[in-house]
Amino acid sequence: MMGRYIVKRLIYMVPTLIGMSIIAFLIIQLPPGDYLTSMIARMTESGENVDPAQVARLREIYGLDDPVLIQYWKWISGILLRGDFGHSFEWNRPVSDLIWERMGSTLAISLASLLFVWAVALPIGIYSAVRRHSFGDYAFTFLGFLGLAIPNFILALTLMYVTYRYLGQSVGGLYSPQYVEAPWSWGKFVDLLSHLWIPIIVIGTSGTAALIRILRANLTDELNKPYVVTAKAKGLPEYKVVLKYPVRIALNPFVSAIGWVLPELISGVTITAIVLNLPTAGPLLLRALVSQDMYLAGSFILLMGVLTLIGMLVSDLLLALLDPRIRFT
């Protein structure tokens, strides 16, 4: 049954993906101009003169004067028939190379921040729900909302300034310059850790408040249910009662949200990544969009679509795992 369900979902994904790729491609085409416009913008910015005739010629050579649908077909048929995601105009490299290069660090940072967020928010959320209106509850709420209310890039900037000013550490990126090309070593690892905390805190603080509050809200509702009293009457210590029973039900919204955790972490923290100079996918995507490097941008969006779909499937399966009442409906 389960197997059938999964297969069914996988089949549904195909039309969804096709629709998604078309919409993505159209949205990318929405801003006026194309890659060459942005190339001219870039070159004139630095004072260079660009000859319009030259540009028209380039446009022809790159196939940018084809109708959108033909461009789309070239791209999607390349993917479907040859597994070729196209060539990035801006980086002059195959799109798939570029994407994979960034995926490792993106996943690492995303997962680290996700773990951080969960590790911080779950206990605090539970604490806040169980000890509602206590000093701790208010204090954590305050801190959480502080993190939420201060825009990420400002927090990032401030933290970087503070590290520069008081810790004298190399800022931005994941490594100090001397370690970027170095092979893996203990020193490089320590260096990585000393760089990683800022992004994790910045990305983390903006997410914890949401998690804490939602968990607290849902948990408060569950805490009054008779089955919780039953569990207490068994003599379970409070933390076990809470963890085993109501938390499981209160997790429902989080599990629902798993679907877009990955895409969210990739695209949602773009600005932070730019400010912190992190080698993640977000800034690459943003650049691709701004410079209208359409195959790169399109493939990125498609990839995030796939991730979303997988995430949604996983989340639906987890929902069923968490709550038997939901199964197979």
Next chain:
Amino acid sequence: MTTQVFLDTVGEERPAVSPLKTGAPLEDIAVAGQWRLIWGRFIQHRVAVGAGIVIAVFYFIALFVEFLAPALPEASRPQYTYAPPQSIGLFVADESGGTRFQPHVKGYAIEVDPVALRRTFVVDDTKIVPIGFFVEGPTYKLWGVFAMNRHLIGPLNPTDPMYLLGTDKLGRDLMTRLIYGTRVSMSIGLVGVAISLCLGVVLGSLSGFYGGWVDMTIQRIIEVISSMPTIPLWLGLAAAIPLTWSPLQVYFVITLIVSLFGWTGLAREVRGRFYALRGEDFVTAARLDGSGERRLIFRHILPSLTSHILAVLTLAIPTMIVAETALSFLGVGLKPPVVSWGVLLQDAQNIRTVATAPWLLVWPAAAVVVVVLAYNFLGDGLRDAADPYES
């Protein structure tokens, strides 16, 4: 066991009750409606009421910005760029050597450093700038209609510098701008929040309630929308909206459109809960009572999600206020000359400000944090008030 009989209780006809305060008469117990009950419980929640008052104050400020602000938001004075905040003094030295009551701020002694390219400000104790309430100052039009020149607070001589929160890079009064920013920040984004909320709740409910092909369709829509990164959308929209619109209109429309894309998260969460709840006995009972589907969804199931929805709502409001700054980063948010907290924060997003003019960062951020916290505690109070398990 020995038999005991408590005959003194023979005549009792009802459970024993007593008034809440000893001595108060136990009147016939009033029956109140649910809303009155909720309100009654809300009133008792001190933090929440406080938060409610804070929000009311902010909206009050938003209503009367022109009057409350000591200056005009655009008024810039070249010699006062990056002037630090002043503090208020209450007493000044008299000619006779005594002191007399005169609220005032101290003026600045300014030096230009052409090498470091900056002005340095030193508080000049000899320059007393008397200030007062309801002073005359620059002329404004309240609500764009009534020309007035009274300001709640300001320097007695309108040409004197009074910068309680300091000035920005163009020598404009931060306090004034912060007050003006309230109007936009406390209003515009909220429309978007409201729309996303409605869409999320309604579509999530339908999806979870009906399941089957309704769920199938809505889920596919959600998948497509939520896998669509918003950035390209922003960039596209920014280009597609006619230029003759003012930045405020453009932003309003953009928040509307984005709210059409922002509901998916809530919808899925609501759906998940509906899935779990729709089989509950009390839902079946309501169905047997003849409730139509709409009533089942909105009257019977949805209230169980009150806490969740309130939490999401109180989280969405700050996100919207702050999102504006991120949007500006991409060039689609609010832009000068519009004044909003996001615009102020956006101005502060550089090392120069962090290092040399932290007040430009601290005050707008504080404003956002206060509002956000207030909304949250208000939401909390409402949640508690609606919670049947709270007394």
Next chain:
Amino acid sequence: AEAKESAYFQAQVDSGELPPIAERLPVNPLVITPTERPGQQGGDWNHALVGGGSLSMVVRYQGYEPLVRYTPDWSGLTPNVAESYEVNEDGTEYTFHLRQGMKWSDGHPYTTEDVLFWYEDIFLDQDATMGGHTWWYAGGEVGKLEVIDDVTFRVTFAAPNGFFVQQLAWARQDHMVLAPKHYLQQFHIKYNPDANTLAQERGMESWIALFQRENGLDDDNVFFQNSARPTLMGWMWQSAPGENTEQAIAVRNPYYFKVDTEGTQLPYFDRIVYQMVADPEVLLLKTLQGEIDMMDQYIATPANKPVLFDAQETGDFGFYTLKETAANVMVFQLNLNHPDPVKNELFNTREFRQALSVAVDRQALIDTVFVGQGAPAQPSIRPDDPLYNERLATQHTEYDPEAANALLDELIPEKDGEGFRLDSQGRRLALIFELDQTRTTFIDMMQLVVPMFQAVGIDAQVRSMDRSLWETRVRNGREFDATCHQFGANSGIAAMLDARYFVPFNGNALYAPGWNLYYTEPENPQAIEPPSEIKAQQDLYRDLLGTAGAEQQNAKMAQLLENAADQFLVFGVSLPPDGYGVVKNNMVNVTKEMPNSFGWPTPAPTRPEQFFKS
């Protein structure tokens, strides 16, 4: 002096991979006299690029090796790849002499064959050419290139071409030194009949696309992303930008053709290490920290000066001066080819522009945005330059709102209830300035200017937008009311080559898109025929470009400026105050004062190859 082997290559030379130094240098290497003192080879130049994709900047540090280059003070030209060149009297015949034994970075000889390859198989090839290179044309015909021997070639023009060598020295315009035939021919259909197959294997449509990608002549990004293509430059890519998105490394070119006065082969630095930074603020922090050896782009803004100034000691760096070459800090440009006839007529009225100009309180802008550095001025030539024209520089700069109102009352006296002026059709006259949002100083200034215009009854508004959108709407569009920009040149040869504010002759004259087109393609249906005085000005400019000899050129330029003062097409705020750059205290041979320009790609003409760390 006898050249010494570099430690960096010693191992390779010993193993026979590389020939010894004496065989690598040309017979006649270019001897560079260091700015301060000769140094030693070695070390890294720690550098950074912002934005990931924008590689034009690289030209400034390692990409400027034309046949002839500008002198460090931009007073003239000096030989570079070419050992020498001659021009005939009337500027129709240019003869260049290359260096005997000069080699590409892979050891393959660089000869006139490479030059001819570019000329015939790229520039003149129907398929491969991208057009452009207008300075190669004179009298309506393209210059003819003939090879005389391995090291000598001649370019002949049908009419005088006064600025040909100056144009070649302009950054990124000399393609004759950038196209290694032995490498590129494999992608050219003429030399490799299978070029199309090769292209398809690499996912390109045709050989043309692949050939473009490989030569990169028309896109700096593409050019600098290729580490396989041999180069004549001082450093070559070990890991090109884009191959690694975090860092790019260039290492010394073993065949570089320059030595110092002691015979040491240049460059001194073994490597340039560029960190790829996404946001200028991070670069600023890195600079504050002393991680960057030299930087005068991205972060060297007036706003950042105090922060950098305070960090001099901790970061162990100092400053050098950049002479600004932009014509003004901000040039207001009304669209003189506006499609709306009413606006078009109004904008083309000199008094209207004059009224707006005197409505601006320039001193306030200077005090606020530039901390008082500068003096009111229109876009013009610097006062210390022989071409300086006082009338052009100072007319209508005095702040006089009454005069502005008086002028406007003549033109558009009607006002609406809110005090805004109505045009002849009775519509409120809105003047929307469209700005590129990355130009934050413009936006700052416009925030102050808008109330000034409003004070004289003009409903001025500002719309800032994403750069590509701005490019599309303003540079390539016709619909906009007005915009602001800054560049152009304020002195010497540069002013003659880039006279955008004095005569509409190319796309950079944003105020007259239709007239620009008329200058190059009068037949184009999009072109708009300018009024006679503008047409005359364009003719004068065409004449100037054909003129050889500095004196005649100066005379014609002076006339051009005089006319520009009459026409008063655009107006500005102030001549830019001098900028600055940041340099680590241990960097030697950095010039203390230099122009800031792209054509003179700061700081390349001051010869980065002779920078070293003490």
Next chain:
Amino acid sequence: MGIGGMVAKLKADVADTGEPLLEVKDLSIDFHLRTHILHAVRNVSFALERGRTLCLVGESGSGKSVTARALLGIVDRQGRIAGGRILLHGDEGEVDIAQMTERSSELLRIRGGRIGLVFQEPMSSLSPVHTIGSQIIEALRLHRRLDARAARAETVELLRQVEIRDPETMVDRYTFEFSGGMRQRAMIAMALACDPDILIADEPTTALDVTTQAEILDLIKRLQVSRGMAMLLITHDMGVVAEVADDVAVMRYGRIVETGSVDDVFHAAQHPYTSSLLSSTVRLEQPRADIRDRAEALGEPVLSVRSLTKVYGAVSGWFGKSGPALTAVDDASFDLHAGENLGIVGESGSGKTTLGRLILRTVEPTSGSITYRRKDGTSDDVLALSKAGLKDYHRQVRLVFQDPFASLNPRMTVKQIVGDPLVVAGTLRGAALEHRVGELLDLVGIDPRSMERYPHAFSGGQRQRIGIARALALDPSVLIADEATAALDVSIRAQILDLLLDIQKRLGLSFIFISHDISVVRYFCDHVAVMHRGRIVEMGTAEEIVNNPREPYTQSLISAVPNPDPRNKRMLHRTRFKS
């Protein structure tokens, strides 16, 4: 505890029968409500002794459950212990549970370990998202420190002891796959899991058929004898009291009005409330109150059920391995005539609830047919009804849920709940609505002034009456009452039954009365259907079934009905049905 220890304890216990384990002294519990303070329990004192059973009986809402829960330190948020002591005697001397804080480790050890509690509403008291097994295993592992495997084995054994069929598979089932009675037994198993010294059982057998009930009570009795367990049993079934109690305490309005040995209370009741309680007890022998001529009373059949079948697939398999299909209702056919009362009795888990739900189509039948005939003579195929038709059908055929708590929306006040059908029907609004709701509540014996409270603030019996009030709100023509009176004390039950009969007389409605209490069924119903494992095994008039059961299962059922007379315990002479 090792085996040796257990044996030693066992010996000691048997010797110590009668020694007080728990003493409650002057216990008072108040609820602080919006408008007033409710003294739900006032100066209650009693003692639980080793090996003995104290039965707490009394009016619904009199404070029995509140007292019972307080013994474990469980008090609702609005409530607080206003006075008194709860002294627990143990090896380390006596401790006062009333003084313990919620988080004290001592209290945790007592809960579940020394005192086991069976909640009144097992249906809602089990976690919906955990398997039954995991919830029992947890208690075992906590207090008896068993490893996972042993705990599981022990759990299966416990389930077997409480008469759950096929315990090996049932451990892995979820709560919602259990019938009401099965949940109740699972709850009992959980409370017994850790060999508590004291068992507090709050109406533990309301959802059990009499045979199962007898087995369970036997089981508890055995444990009491062997381990010296003390028991506080709260029940409304005077028969059960008579069968198992050693002592009886009678509660009314928060006070204990009479205590004494079971014999004294039954045969020499002093307090008038006790006497009235006993007199309203329905005995099996008691015939139907309102004897009428059946043949003439019965009109056309309003409901005809033919071959109704429901097969459940199991939900527990995570990766598709669905367990064996379960036929909850198997080929059920019967007719319900206008004005007829059809009783359905049968084993717990035999499909009674499911049958009721099938008729209303809240559970879709696997096969079979249902025909509903309206008063105007038109008839409908219920399985083919449109949405609107079904809505109308639901207005005429009403259901009282077996689990009153789950069927009341926790976020609606009682006023809204009872008023909801009226609001939907659009007949009443505003003050009129409020008035009608008050009337309905008054009818079922609930103080209308409490109508703004939420469901959780009511006692089990009160909630059940709220459910009845809701069902009656619309003047239905058929009422399916699933254990509608199980949680009511005898006097109120009598009152409710009379009310129902009264309504029936006025409106001519018919009842399907699902119940375990055969005395009540006999008293109330014209016809009785006996269900066993999904099938209707016997159908006949109430008199026939009670006096003259034909099927062996029915015989064993009748024989197990407890007799409300401690001097004549019928349960002991029951016949056991072996299938």
